[in-house]
Amino acid sequence: MPYASLRDFMALLEKEGKLVRVSEPVSTDLEMTEIQTRLLAEQGPAVLFENPINEHGEPAKMPVLVNLFGTVDRVAMGMQRKPEELREVGETLAFLRQPEPPASIREALGMLPVLKNAMSMRPKTVRGAPCQEVVLTGDQIDLNNLPIQTCWPGEPAPLITWPLVVTKGPGNEKADNFNLGIYRMQKLGKNRTIMRWLKHRGGAQHFQRWKKEKTEPLPVAAVIGADPGTILAAVTPVPDTLSEYQFAGLLRGEKVELVDCKTVPLKVPATAEIILEGYVSLDDYEDEGPYGDHTGYYNSVEPFPVFTVTAITMRKNPVYLSTFTGRPPDEQCPRRSFKRGVYSSTSATVPGNR
């Protein structure tokens, strides 16, 4: 059975001693980063900070989960697989991006099960979802109520580090289907952030196509904390023509359940923890950064479009999922080791790669 939610996965991790609770107050300002770097260096557990303190020294309103996928073991667990089985996931992915038609009928028949699987994994829409137990709109919206981490000294503002950003293109082609990507979001105020999607990423591609056809801002939803299959699908490089929601279904072996957002025409995972609904402006840009990045240095400042929140929906007792990026090892490394499995099995597209 796939994990229905992040908390399902957390419960199993805790039972196996792979998630530890910290009741001591810990600040979202630098302290969580420092603790996670030490845990990562020794393949330590995931941590739930039960009493986080925000950057103003006040107790935060919800716990913070870090180092969730800090080991290859936990990445594999998130996919309900053993570490040595990750390669198969890569092979499925290599197959899905294969540009050539099958060479023979036999080969075509061999593909059928995978294709059938991929097709049957279209997400289904449900009504009444845990991620909408609480709905905050208008003046109730205040990002200061989220325990958003400040990862490194000298950074300009707290940073939402692990949002699954949901977008949809302007049309009905496959490439316009739901895309999930992780783009860091610099907090600007109570209801505004910057959306830092790099030009070649799925969200930015949707944004560009949208901008050509439309004048109104692009609807966007940022999912913070979801079931592990959906999170891992979102960090996996899948072909543009395959929605990450569908790939998540394939990974989980069960369809992803989605719910309609309250204020934007998008769908989000029903069992998620926190959702930020809103719009990305087509012409309002702000300077983003400098933030510490996986290179081990601070990025240079670049302008990116502004995201305005129209609703925050969440569970009654939500968990805020966070991480940091910094000089390796950081939490992206175990995820990259999964990608390495993907690349090593791209024999379908790279001549001579076997």
Place this chain on the structure above:
Amino acid sequence: MKKAYPGHAKRVMMGAWSFLRQFMYTKFLIIVDDDIDARDWKDVMWAVSTRMDPVRDITKIENTPIDYLDFASPESGLGGKLALDATNKMPPETHREWGEKIQMSEEVVNKITESWEKLGLPGSGKPIWK
């Protein structure tokens, strides 16, 4: 090395290869700044991947003396040398704004070291910063 002027790394390369006769058997050199631990391969590779351009910062020399035991060299006793300049670049080596290294504040590092036991977390809790 403690880089003091543009091109300094190249001088170090040439110096290393020329200093004593035995040094000419060194086929490969990697030059790093003094904040990098030359005996820590991870540290060195971090400098290589972040501080050098694979085309601009490579020095190749042909037909240099080499140990005849080195069967990979094109001629017995005569072969090439390669050096990587993985130092931070300064104008006019680069005209771009250069990266500033991330460093956790000492105050936070010390605070977490002191409170590690109280946090109840497993592991040595040793800081990663040098």
